[in-house]
Structure formats: C-alpha cells, structure tokens
Amino acid sequence: MRSTYLFLISLSLVVLSAPLYADDFTVSSTSSSTNGGHTVNGSDNLTVTSAGSISPVNAHGISTTGGSNTITVEGSITTLNGRSGIQSTNESDNQITLSGSAHITSTSNGAQGTGINIGGGSGGNNNSITLSDSAKITTIGNSGIGISIFGDNNTLTLSKGTEISTSGTSADGIYVYDGSGNTINVAGKIKATNTDAKAVHLEGGANGVVNFQEGALIIGPIHTDNDYATGSILNIDVGLGTSYIFTTSGTWTVNDLDGRSFTYSGNVASSLSAGNSETADEMLFMSTGSLQSSLKSNVSSDESGWVDIYARSSERKANTAQPTMLPYKANASGLSIGVPVLSGARSLDVVINSHHAALNIADDSQILDSLSTKLGVVLTQAPTSDGWQLAGSAFVGRTSHDGTRGKVLDNLAETGMRSLTSEFSSNDAVLAIGANYSTELSKTMRFEGGLEGSYAYQDIAAYSESSNFSWAARKLAQTSGKVSAGVVYQSSENLNYQFRLGAQHRTVIQGAQTSYTAYGTAYSLDAGLTSETYYDAEVRFNYLGGDGMNLTGSLGGFSSDLTTSGMTAHLWLNWAF
Incomplete structure (x- = not known):
C-alpha cells in the first residue's frame, strides 16, 4: 500500500508540473469575425496567412487580452466604423508583426479608427510592433490614426519598404498618447498630410525616441507637444549619402547618428551629403588619366596629326570600413586632337581635349x-640608342559643372523629397612627365615599360544650392605616379598587339577639406580619401595602313585598394600630312 501511495503522489506531481501550452490559431481564409473566430487571451499565437483575411462588420479585426500574445499578419485586415485593425488594451509584452504583403485598412466613418492601437485604457508596456517587407497600414477618414501607442517602453519598427498612410483630418501616422521610454524606428514611409495631421506626433510622455533610419520617407509634420511631452529625441540616421531638411515643431533634441555636421535652427534640422565635394578628387583623377592615356599613343606620331576618341567608366561600391566614402558610378567620354608644330629630335604637338563626365552619387542622391x-x-624626345624616350606635357582648361540633388528628404514636400540644383565652374591645370623604355626580346617580341608622374590642379569656384546652402571656393591638387610593363607582339609588318600591366598611386596634397554653410551656420568637412592605389591591365592593337595612316585601339580595366573599378577604351588615329 505504501509503495502504491507513493507512486500516486509522484504521478500527481508530474501531472501538476507539466507545462501549460499556449493556443496556436491560424486564419488562412476569409473571415468576418474578430480574430477569425478565435479567442486570444494571453500567451496565445495568432497567424493570418497571406491567403487569410479578416473583415468584421462592426468590430476590431484582431482584439487581444491577457498579454504576451504573438500576432503575425501576412494577409489583410479591413475594419469600418472606427474599429481598429489590431486592438490591444491594457496589455504588456505582446509581439505584433506585419510581414510580406500584409495590409490593414481602417475606415473611420466619423469615429476614430486606428490601424494598430496599443495600450488603450490605462496603457500597455513592453509591446513590440514590427512592419517588414511591403506591409502597409492605410486609414481613411477623420481621426484615422495609423498606429497609436499608450504605455511605457513600447517599440515600433517600420522596415524599409513598409508604409503608413492616412488621409483624414487629425489623422496622425504615428501617435504616442502617453508613456515613457517609447522608441519609434522608421526606415519606411509615413504619409499624413491632411489638416492637423502629423506624420509623427508625440502628444505626451517622457523620453520618447524617434529614429529616422536609412530608407525613411516622411511626408507630414513632425511634432512633439510641449505641454505634455518632455525629453523628446529625434535621431537622424539616414546614411551619409542622403541629404535632408526635416522641419519639426515642439521641443526636440536632435542628433545625427552618421556623425556628420548638421544644423538645427528654427526647428529645421538639415545636412547635405558631402556629394560631389567628396568625389571631386576621384573625378579629377579620372579626367587626368583619360587625358594622359590619349597622349601615350602620340609618342611616336612625329610629323602626323592625330585624334583619339575614348570612353571610361568608374564605379565605387560602399565600403563599411570607410563609411565616409560615398558609392558612385561615373561614365566619361572625350576627344583629343593633336597637331604637330615641331619635329625632329624633339617634337612638339599642340593638343586640344574635350572631356564629358556624368557622375551618379549614392544611387541618384546627387x-x-x-x-x-x-x-x-x-614635348616628346626621339628614342635614344639605349631604348629610352622622354615626354612631357602641360595643359590648362576650364570645366563647367551642373549638379542636381534629386532626393533631398523634406517632410514638408509633397513627395517627401525635394531637389537642389547647382551650377559652378573650375579652372584646371595638368603637368605630366613620362619615360618609356623599349627593348627587343626576339624578332617578333619586345618589352615595353614606362614611368610617369603628374600634377593636377583644380580651382573650384564658390556656389550655392538654393538660398540655404552654399559651398566655399576650393583649391584641389593631387599628384600621381605610375609604373607599367608589357610585351608587344609583332604579328606582321603592319600589325602588332600589346599586353600591359600597371600600378598607379594618387595622393591629394591640397584641398582635402571643404566647407559649406547651411542655414547660416558654417561647417568644415573632410572631403573624402586622400590617397588610393590602382592596378590596371590593357590590351592594344596597332595597325599601320597605307598613305601614312595609323590606327590604334585599346581596351583596359582597373581596380583599386578601395573598391573602385572600371573600364577604359581608346580608338586612336593619326595620319601623315
């Protein structure tokens, strides 16, 4: 008997200690009932699949009690008559996620309708709301709030590609009624443009934090109520390649988490991306390199005029190790024409060069x-008996620049963005010297190597981008040195092929810093990297035709130690007078 009694006690303890499992509910078809007909009352899981939808006639789409519930919506929720898409009253520790193509539509019809309402009653704490993928909340009608929060330490996250859109009067996109320590992370789109509607509205509470992250698009006012809200913080973290003008109301503490200079004056937070000021040295190197490549084919033209048509592309990817280094894509084309004025042991050509470059910085940011x-x-020296040939060049010129920042974030603009344009010019100068060496390896092969150095200078005039932003004049100078080596194969009397490898290093020696003024405040910033090493390869052919005509073509590629890469192409023609 005693052993049987002990066994029953042990069995009872096992049963009593067994865990109580939460209920799991799934809505995978059309339902006209709240929660799809289920009861979500604490530590429950409810999933509305992409094939599921909830459309109650006069009730909330999802309504929870008890706290610690997990709500996942991939389908749609539609409510009318001021009912919420998701309602959580006096609850804590709920996790609400809208993902995939989830869509909540709430129509007010004269009453306040909310996409998601967290807190209600006396408030709820430590709740998490996340919109990811292409999830969307739309409210229609007056006082139709996108997401409403009441309580402490709640977190709202809008990922890139998500959207909250309201259309009625007093219909805020995100509204915090009260509570301390609430955090709002925005990398998606918020649009609230009707009368008395705010994109972001902290009406009450303490120490609320709003983070605008990369991808954020805000259309509508950004407001904190000085009567009821204290310690409101706006952190701007939209990426170094993005310019912004955010107009706020109420008292905010504003920070730029990218670490760049910004101004916050008259409730306007603004900062321009370094943009073309950061890439100016790269573009100067690009134009100088294209010009020098044009001249290389001219070293043996002697008494003939020549023309070179070229194209060059360059791309730099984002580099997490160098966050201030903006990604860009650039395409250039040009024409060089040379006419000999002296010949003999030392020949002298007069050359005119036209160069066009199209630069796209940070995916159309500028x-x-x-x-x-x-x-x-x-000036070119005739080859010496030991195979050396020296050449030097000097150029002066002028460049006109037309710039457009087409994606400046501006929450008061109709689309959340505005454009800034600029026109400015620069005076340019280039000095270069080179030494080439050639020696025969066999009857059909010869070695060719070269050393070259250049100094490029650009005097950039001051200019403005609208009445609120202006850039100071800048004197930019850089040097570069290159070494190359290759072989030439003479396939016939009139045709040869060349393969060459090279390495080149550039260094900015003046103008590494630039300065601009935003809303009357002057700033200085480091304008990009001051040195970079490139490695390149090139194949070339040379065909000697009749009547003193010579045709040369080349195709090359390059890459650098700082993720820059590109292609070059030249077609060079010279003829005897």
Whole structure:
C-alpha cells in the first residue's frame, strides 16, 4: 500500500508540473469575425496567412487580452466604423508583426479608427510592433490614426519598404498618447498630410525616441507637444549619402547618428551629403588619366596629326570600413586632337581635349554633369640608342559643372523629397612627365615599360544650392605616379598587339577639406580619401595602313585598394600630312 501511495503522489506531481501550452490559431481564409473566430487571451499565437483575411462588420479585426500574445499578419485586415485593425488594451509584452504583403485598412466613418492601437485604457508596456517587407497600414477618414501607442517602453519598427498612410483630418501616422521610454524606428514611409495631421506626433510622455533610419520617407509634420511631452529625441540616421531638411515643431533634441555636421535652427534640422565635394578628387583623377592615356599613343606620331576618341567608366561600391566614402558610378567620354608644330629630335604637338563626365552619387542622391576643355602642348624626345624616350606635357582648361540633388528628404514636400540644383565652374591645370623604355626580346617580341608622374590642379569656384546652402571656393591638387610593363607582339609588318600591366598611386596634397554653410551656420568637412592605389591591365592593337595612316585601339580595366573599378577604351588615329 505504501509503495502504491507513493507512486500516486509522484504521478500527481508530474501531472501538476507539466507545462501549460499556449493556443496556436491560424486564419488562412476569409473571415468576418474578430480574430477569425478565435479567442486570444494571453500567451496565445495568432497567424493570418497571406491567403487569410479578416473583415468584421462592426468590430476590431484582431482584439487581444491577457498579454504576451504573438500576432503575425501576412494577409489583410479591413475594419469600418472606427474599429481598429489590431486592438490591444491594457496589455504588456505582446509581439505584433506585419510581414510580406500584409495590409490593414481602417475606415473611420466619423469615429476614430486606428490601424494598430496599443495600450488603450490605462496603457500597455513592453509591446513590440514590427512592419517588414511591403506591409502597409492605410486609414481613411477623420481621426484615422495609423498606429497609436499608450504605455511605457513600447517599440515600433517600420522596415524599409513598409508604409503608413492616412488621409483624414487629425489623422496622425504615428501617435504616442502617453508613456515613457517609447522608441519609434522608421526606415519606411509615413504619409499624413491632411489638416492637423502629423506624420509623427508625440502628444505626451517622457523620453520618447524617434529614429529616422536609412530608407525613411516622411511626408507630414513632425511634432512633439510641449505641454505634455518632455525629453523628446529625434535621431537622424539616414546614411551619409542622403541629404535632408526635416522641419519639426515642439521641443526636440536632435542628433545625427552618421556623425556628420548638421544644423538645427528654427526647428529645421538639415545636412547635405558631402556629394560631389567628396568625389571631386576621384573625378579629377579620372579626367587626368583619360587625358594622359590619349597622349601615350602620340609618342611616336612625329610629323602626323592625330585624334583619339575614348570612353571610361568608374564605379565605387560602399565600403563599411570607410563609411565616409560615398558609392558612385561615373561614365566619361572625350576627344583629343593633336597637331604637330615641331619635329625632329624633339617634337612638339599642340593638343586640344574635350572631356564629358556624368557622375551618379549614392544611387541618384546627387547627379553631376561636367564638361571641360583643355589646351596644351606635348614635348616628346626621339628614342635614344639605349631604348629610352622622354615626354612631357602641360595643359590648362576650364570645366563647367551642373549638379542636381534629386532626393533631398523634406517632410514638408509633397513627395517627401525635394531637389537642389547647382551650377559652378573650375579652372584646371595638368603637368605630366613620362619615360618609356623599349627593348627587343626576339624578332617578333619586345618589352615595353614606362614611368610617369603628374600634377593636377583644380580651382573650384564658390556656389550655392538654393538660398540655404552654399559651398566655399576650393583649391584641389593631387599628384600621381605610375609604373607599367608589357610585351608587344609583332604579328606582321603592319600589325602588332600589346599586353600591359600597371600600378598607379594618387595622393591629394591640397584641398582635402571643404566647407559649406547651411542655414547660416558654417561647417568644415573632410572631403573624402586622400590617397588610393590602382592596378590596371590593357590590351592594344596597332595597325599601320597605307598613305601614312595609323590606327590604334585599346581596351583596359582597373581596380583599386578601395573598391573602385572600371573600364577604359581608346580608338586612336593619326595620319601623315
């Protein structure tokens, strides 16, 4: 008997200690009942699949009690008559996620309707709301709030690609009624533009934090109520390649988490991306390199005129190790024409160069179109008996620049963005010297190597981007040195092929810093990297035709130690007079 009694006691303890499991509910078809007909009353899981929808006639789409519930919506919820898409009253520790193509639509019809309402009653704490993928909340009618929060330490996250859109008067996108320590992370879109509607509204509470992250698009006012809300913080973290003008109301503490200079004056927070000021040295290197490549084919033109048509592309990817280094894509094309004025042991050519470059910085954050004209001379020494040939060149010119920042974030603009344009010019100068060496390896092969150095200078005039932003004049100078080596194969009397490898290093020696003024406040900033090493390869052919005509073509590629890469192409023609 005693052993049986002990066994029953042990069995009872096992049963009593067994865990109580939460209920799991799934809505995978059309339902006209709240929660799809289920009761969510504490530590429950409710999932509305992409095939599921909830459309009650006069009730909330989802309504929870008890706290610690997990709500996942991938389908749709539609409510009328001021009912909420998701309602959580006096609850804590709920996790609400809208993902995939989830869509909540709430129509007020004269009463306040909310996409998601957290807190209610006396408030709820430590709740988490997340919109991801292409999830969307739409409210229609007056006082139709996108997401309403009441309570402490709640977290709302809008990922890139998500959206909250309201259309009625007093219909805020995100509304915090009261509570301390609430955090709002926005990388998606919020649109609230009707009368007395705010995109972000902290009406009450303490120490509320709003983070605008990369991808955020805000259309509508950004407001905190000085009568009821204290310690409101706006952190701007939209990426170094993005410019912004955020107009706020109420008392905010504003920070730029990208670490760049910004101004906050008259309730306007603004900062321009370094943009073309950061890439100016790269573009100067690009134009200088294109010009020098044009001249290389001219070293043996002697008494013939010549023309070179070229194209060059360059792309730099984002580099987490160098966050201030903006990604860009650039395409350039140009024409160089040379006419000999002296020949013999030392030949002298007069050369005119036209260079056009189209620069796209940080995925259309800024576009710059530049057109330059340079005039110069090239002095070339005839090859010596030991295979060396020296050449030097000097050029001066002028470049005109037209810039457009087409994606400046501006919450008061109709689309959440505005454009800033600029026009400015620069005076340019380039000095270069080179030494080439050639020696035969066999009857059909020869070695060719080269050393070259250059100094490029650009005097950039001051200019403005609207009445609120202006850039100071800047004198930019950089040097570069290059070494190359290759082989030439003479396939026939009139045709040869060349393969060459090279390495080049550039260094900014003046103008590494630039300055601009935003809303009357002056700032200085480091304008990009001051040095970079490139490695390149090129294949070339040279065909000697009849009547003194010579045709040369080349195709090359390059990459750098700082993620810059690109292609070059030249088609060069010279003819005897």
